[in-house]
Amino acid sequence: MKLLRTLLAALAAPALAVTLSACGGDADATNSEGLPEKLTVGVIPNVAPDTQNAKYEPLRAYLAGQLDTEVELFVATDYAGVVAALAAGKVDVAYVGGLTYAQARAQTEVEPLVTEVDKETGTKEYLSGVVVRADSGFETLAEVVRAGGSFAFGDVSSTSGSLYPRLMLNAAGAECSPGAMESCPPLSGVSFTGGHDATAQAVLNGSADAGGLEVRILHRLERDGVVPEGELKVIQTENVMGYPWIMRSALGEKAAEAVTEAFLEMDDPELLDLMQTTGYQRVGAEEYEPLVRHAEDLGLLSAG
Missing domain, CATH: 3.40.190.10 (Periplasmic binding protein-like II)
Incomplete structure (x- = not known):
């Protein structure tokens, strides 16, 4: 009987090793820094x-x-x-x-x-901004809101293209409320472009009267010639943790x-x-x- 138990234990050991390896393989596959392969x-x-x-x-x-x-x-x-x-x-x-x-x-x-x-700021913070066409006549975000203009956000989950522009709009008299992402009365319309570059283009081509984006990306687009320098004007900014x-x-x-x-x-x-x-x-x-x-x-x- 003792011999039988020994033989069974010997046969079971490889199977147990395979099972443990399968369960813990990801944890073992790390380098000296504790990082995965x-x-x-x-x-x-x-x-x-x-x-x-x-x-x-x-x-x-x-x-x-x-x-x-x-x-x-x-x-x-x-x-x-x-x-x-x-x-x-x-x-x-x-x-x-x-x-x-x-x-x-x-x-x-x-x-x-x-x-x-x-x-641009020399700190861990950067700038979220609202832009309009330079020839639009708008000088402040409150003017855009009072006029019932249209507004372009970037991605709905963008910090500087969605969250902070909503904060700025609300402070300027709009009502961008939770649960109503596509409505900020008295704005006439709200759109989501998906990105900062697309928001800049939407304002540039007149699809939106104003838009929220990351200011340093706007400057990069201007340096690259994607947005003609001076065509868009930043009318309000907020500091954002990087x-x-x-x-x-x-x-x-x-x-x-x-x-x-x-x-x-x-x-x-x-x-x-x-x-x-x-x-x-x-x-x-x-x-x-x-x-x-x-x-x-x-x-x-x-x-x-």
Whole structure:
């Protein structure tokens, strides 16, 4: 009987090893920094997705070298897609707007790591703005509201293209209420363009009287000749805490520190110029609390 038990135990051992390996394979497949063998990095499509993917290729290569792991880029078709991918564990690290971070943390455990130093403000904050055509005659957002003009937002989950423009509109006398995303009386119409570049074009071609977008993206479009310089006028701005790079908390503190250090140590002038920054600084969840409260008040914590 003792011999039989020994033989059965010997036969069972390989099967048990296979079962444990199948259950814990992801946890074991990490490098010395605690990172998975393939790190999936997601970015929000604040411009056209195909343009965004090509843009971030140098960053992908940099992170792969710094972190000693394979890095794959993931560009969703919209902001909600990044949140869904994070919640499903298909994306490990993501570059998102503050509102997208707030939406993601409502669905899964994520933590902000760093944000860029904005070239235009010299701080961790950047500017959300409202633009009109320079020849429109509008000088203030309150004038647009009183005239019952039309307004273009970017993606519904955009921080500087949706959340902060709504705050500015409400302060100017509009009624952009939770649960009525496509109505901000007395505005005559509201549209969602999907991106900052599309919002600029909508105002430029007269599809909307005014639009909300990220001011530094407007300036980039002007430098690239996509928007003729001087054709659009910024009539109001609000400071916004910078886009955070966030990570799924499940990867652990060691991995979080490794990714954080990779950004803090970035010093290649060409790469920094590509990322539109002079460097990165650490950020914590507490710095986004005011934004989270605004999102709650406006009913914007649900992505998609």
